[in-house]
Amino acid sequence: MRGHAVEATLCAEDPEDGFVPAPGRLARLVLPIGTGIRVDCGFREGDQIPPDFDSMIAKIVAWGKDRTEALSRLRRALDDTTAIIEGGTTNRSFLLGVLGRAEVRAGRYDNRWLDRLTAEERTCPPPIRWRC
Structure with missing residues (x-):
C-alpha cells in the first residue's frame, strides 16, 4: 500500500437546512478529471x-x-465541479468549506466532529444557489 x-x-x-434533499432537474453537470481523480456518477x-x-x-x-496531496487534489476537483440543480442546491460549497478546516487538513477529527461543527452557528458555508 502506498499513498493516501x-x-x-x-x-x-x-446543508443550511439540516442536509435535507434539494432535488430538481440537473441543468448543468461538469465533473472533474485529472491525475489522481476518480469520479463515480449515476446522473x-x-x-x-x-x-x-x-x-x-x-x-x-x-x-x-500523502494526505496533503490527496486533499489538495480533492479540493481542486471540487473547485472544477459544476452541478446546477433547477429548484435545488448541492453540498459542494459545504464540502469545500470542510476541506478548508485545519482539523481536516491535520486529520484531527472523530465520528462526532461534523455533528459538533454543524451544531455551531455560522460554521457551514452557504450553498451556491443558481437561477436557471
Whole structure:
C-alpha cells in the first residue's frame, strides 16, 4: 500500500437546512478529471434528481502520495465541479468549506466532529444557489 485517498460525496442536499434533499432537474453537470481523480456518477446533465431517493449525485475520490496531496487534489476537483440543480442546491460549497478546516487538513477529527461543527452557528458555508 502506498499513498493516501480521500473521498467526497456530492449530493443534492441543503446543508443550511439540516442536509435535507434539494432535488430538481440537473441543468448543468461538469465533473472533474485529472491525475489522481476518480469520479463515480449515476446522473447525466438533464436528469431529474428525485425527492424520494438517495440524493447522491457523484462520489469524487482523490489519491495522492500523502494526505496533503490527496486533499489538495480533492479540493481542486471540487473547485472544477459544476452541478446546477433547477429548484435545488448541492453540498459542494459545504464540502469545500470542510476541506478548508485545519482539523481536516491535520486529520484531527472523530465520528462526532461534523455533528459538533454543524451544531455551531455560522460554521457551514452557504450553498451556491443558481437561477436557471
